[in-house]
Amino acid sequence: MSKMQNPVIRGMAPDPSILRVGQDYYIATSTFHWTPAVQIFHSTDLCNWQLFSYVLTHGEVDLRGTATPAGIWAPHLSYDKATKKYWLAYSHMQNMSGREFNSDSYAMYADSLTGPWSKPIYLTSIGFDPSLFHDENGKHYLAILEWETRTGYQAPGHIVVAEVDLENGGIIGDWHRVTQGFTTRGCAEAPQLYKHNGYYYLLIAAGGTGYAHGVEMGRAKNVFGPYEPHPSGEPIITSSPHHLFSLGDPDSGHFEMYNLNSPMQKAGHGSLVETTDGEWYIAHLMSRPLADTTLNPLGRETSLQKMEWTNDGWLQMADKSNLAKMTVDLPSDEKDVKQDLSLDDINDQFENGKYELRFMTPYHLHTTEWVNATENPGHLRIYGRNSFFSQFNPSIMATRATSLDYVSQTKLSFLPTHYSQTAGLGLYYDSNNWLYARLCQADDGHGVVLRILQAKLGERKDDIFHEVAVPNNSAEIQIHYVNGIATINYRFAKIDEWQRLGDSTDVSYLSDEGVNAVPGETGGFTGLFNFIGAVDAHQHKSYADFDYYMVKNK
Incomplete structure (x- = not known):
């Protein structure tokens, strides 16, 4: 049987919600402070996935001022067979200070996953991680985490279920508190409902967002419960199958659960799908730490595990264990499928007035007001x-x-007229953490130089001792990233040899655990990005023209 290698969606693709309609598979993932918000990936074979579309593309949310790791959390895809409409539920996490999480949840619908989408329909502010279930009787149910704020009560709270009015928004009747988790790992969140052979199955994430993460399951004859837990008493999928008692812990990195024997860590937050041939898989998040560290620069990625139903109606991994694997069997009808890892490479020449769908921007949408491929054809301005x-x-x-x-690379032309104007290539996690090789005005105001600027945990570090004069206001810049170390190279003509700019830089802190984390917890959920960009804190009028943008993975 053919195999696929996890993760199937590499880089920032956390909290996957998987859906099959006909022959097509879709996965929606969280985007936090990045826009356009809510990535949707598409596949026809479960193995090869490409970015297909986004959902929040017309200013439905304002993410400016969003603190890491708030923003758009845990989108959930569903399909209502009765109306033939796609639904997406999501949370907008606005504030996490003092563990008083303020999050509004909404639903949107569309006839196609390319849109147009309806305006957001307000659902609730009770917590986060909403999901919709469309029952055979025509009723619709919302499952979500009810966030607990009372002192002395088990955090983070209960999983609650209620009937929901999808036409007008809001809850019908009462919330039903159904569980605080099906194992002793605690930290129940991300509930998703399914129906199979007369039972309602509730899939939840547990154990926190770190190394104790897992997927748990319970079932009931009634959608409101009572739910009996999976008879194993443990997660059905995890990277760290050792027993853990952490009830009452609202969330934690659980670094003590790091599994030295597994290249995959943090497996959890799952979503279930049935193939056209009746086989079952769970899409779940995972991480790949840097060797000999607990730092995860790529954030949380998407993987798949093959599942099976037992004779007594419970779900388990196909190999009878609960340890998530890096290599998984493809569906039986996909014997000849080859996994194409080159799909992650990028070579955008900015032709025909267009640019890569994969480009995202932190905190706000990219608009033609500040970025376009039309003012100077063949370039991104x-x-x-x-x-x-x-x-x-x-x-x-x-x-x-x-x-x-990997290597990221670009060529740009830029003529700054003020010391605050810059443009170049870099690595980015959030507003407090990035590395930037930029063209800027020389400090004496004469000529253009190439210099490195770094943000580390909010501290600004300008490498004034390594700079090079830039002839003709144009340069090619290259960043070679290898296991948390970044080396910046440059050249001024294609026939030139690449030259190193300064020393290599340890950028391993550009990771979920490295960015302003408090002891015992992760600092972010998003992962590392490569970028091209420009700054003008003078008049917002200067611009850079980029000839191309390339990322080549090794």
Whole structure:
């Protein structure tokens, strides 16, 4: 039987919600402070996935000022067979301070996953991670985590279920508290409902967002319960199958659960799908740490595990274990499928007035007001605005890093007239954490130089001792990233040899655990991005023209 290698979606693709309609598979993933919000990937074979579309593309949410790791959380895809409409539920996490999580949840619908989507329909502010279930009787149910704020009560709270009014929004009747988790790992969240052979099955994430993460299951004859837990008493999927008692822990990195024997970590937050031939898989998030560390630069990625139903009606991994694997059997009818890892490479020449769908921008949408491929055909023109420390209007066009060994590269022309105007290539996690090789004005105001600027945990570091004069206001810049170390190279003509700029830089902190994390927890959920961009804190009028943008994975 043919095999596929996990992760099947590399780079930032957390909280996957998988859906099959006909012969097509779709996965929606979280995007946090990145826009356009909610990525949707498509596949016809479960093995090869490509970005298909986004959902929140017309200013439905304002993410400016969003603190890491708030923003758009855990989108859930569903399909209502009765109306033939696609539904997407999501949470907008606005505030996490003091563990008083403020999150509004919404639903949207469309006739196609390419849109147009309806306006968001408000559902609730009770918690986060909403999912919709369309029952055979025509009723619709919302499952979500009810966030617990009372002192002395088990956190993070209960999984609750209620009937929902999808036409007008809002809840019908009462919320039903159905579980605080099906094992002793606690931290139940991300509930999803399914129906199989007369039972309602509730899939939840548990164990926190770190190394104890897992997928748990319970079932009931009534959608409101009572739900009996999976007879194993343990997660049905995890990277760390050792027993853990952590009830009452609201969330934690659980670094003590790091599995030294597994290249995959943090497996959890699952979503179930049945193939056309009646085989079952779970899509789940996972991470790949840097060797000998607990740092995960690529954030949380999407993997698949093959599942099977037992004779007594419970779900288990096809190999009878609960340890998530890096290599998984493809569906039986996909024997000849080959996994094409080159799909993650990028070579955008900005032709025909267009640019890569995979480009995203932090905190706000990219618009023709500051980025376009039409003003100078064959180039991407980016107008500088806020500094990259800004959570409001940074001019950044970025793509997900998908490998721990790759080269990103661009060529740009730029003529700054003020010391605050810059343009170049870089690595980005959030507004407090990035590395930027930029063309800028020489400090004496005469000529253009290439210099490195770094943000580390909010501290600004300008490498004034390594700079090179740039002839003709144009340069090619290259970043070679290998296992958390970045080396920046440059050249001024295609016939030139690449030259190193300064020393290699340890950028392993550009990872979920490395960005402003408090002890015992992760600092973010998003992962590393590569970017091209520009800054103009003078008049917002200067611009850079980029000839191409390339990312080549090793």
